[in-house]
Amino acid sequence: MAMAEQPLIACHECDLLQREPHLPKGGVARCRRCGATLFRSHPQSTERALSYTLGALLLFLVANVFPIVSLKLSGDVVQATLIGAAQVMYRDDMALVAGLVLATTFAAPLAQMLAMTYLLLPACFRRRPPHAELVFRTMTLVQPWGMVEVFVLGILVSLVKLAHLAIVVPGIALWSFGGVMMLMAAAAAAFDPRDLWTRLGPPR
Ligand SMILES: [Zn+2]
Known part of the structure; x- marks a missing residue:
């Protein structure tokens, strides 16, 4: 039977x-x-989605530690990191923009990657982490607010525009953000919720 x-x-x-x-x-x-x-049936979709997510997390760390861009203007070199740029915007009375940048390029992608890891890592060992449903639901709510790709595109456009004013050197963080963008897309493509819930098993 x-x-x-x-x-x-x-x-x-x-x-x-x-x-x-x-x-x-x-x-x-x-x-x-x-x-x-x-x-x-997507064989090993959970393992693949987890590997892409962990790779994205690692690059995300690099992307937030190193400068996105260096500007050389009449002998001076100015470097900007994502958090540093948001701080400057906050100081210059652009708190709303600073908040939006932090929410869409820092908080939302980070929350999404952490939630994916929280669900996928135990799923690889067929364990069910506590509050799995809540984390999954929160992750699907947060997902539309992650806009790393919009950010990368915006940076590229501003680099082209700034090239007339100063010598613009793309930093390590820019390439890393590009990598985060690719890896998160790959993780989303590999992610199979059906396989995840099968592996997590019934609620305890
Ligand atoms: Zn039918």
Whole structure:
């Protein structure tokens, strides 16, 4: 009676309730009635998403320690880090902009990466961390506010504009932010919530 132990799944298209089939690696489960895709089997999606997330976290650390850009203007060299730039904006009565920059390029991506690690790392060992549902729900709420790619694009545009005024040297942090952007996109692509919840097991 192995079939009877399989959980039930409803088709997104026609609502037919059916038992989940056992899938071979890389296989696709289709609805029995309408043929719509129910889910896909992504082998090792949790391990891959975790590796990309840890890589992104490491680069994120580098991105926030080193300067994004160095400006050479008549002999003076000015270097700016993300936090440093936000501090200057705050001092210059641009508290709202400083807050938005910190929320979208620092707090939201960091919260997302930490939440992913919190869920994915125990999932690799088939353990369920406390408050997994709450962390997952918070992560999906925070996700749209992470805008590293908008930030990187904005920096590139301003670099081109500043090139007329000063010698602009892109810093280590700029490349690191680019890496964070790529790795977070890769983690999001590899992440399979279905596999995550299967590995986390039923609530305790
Ligand atoms: Zn269907």
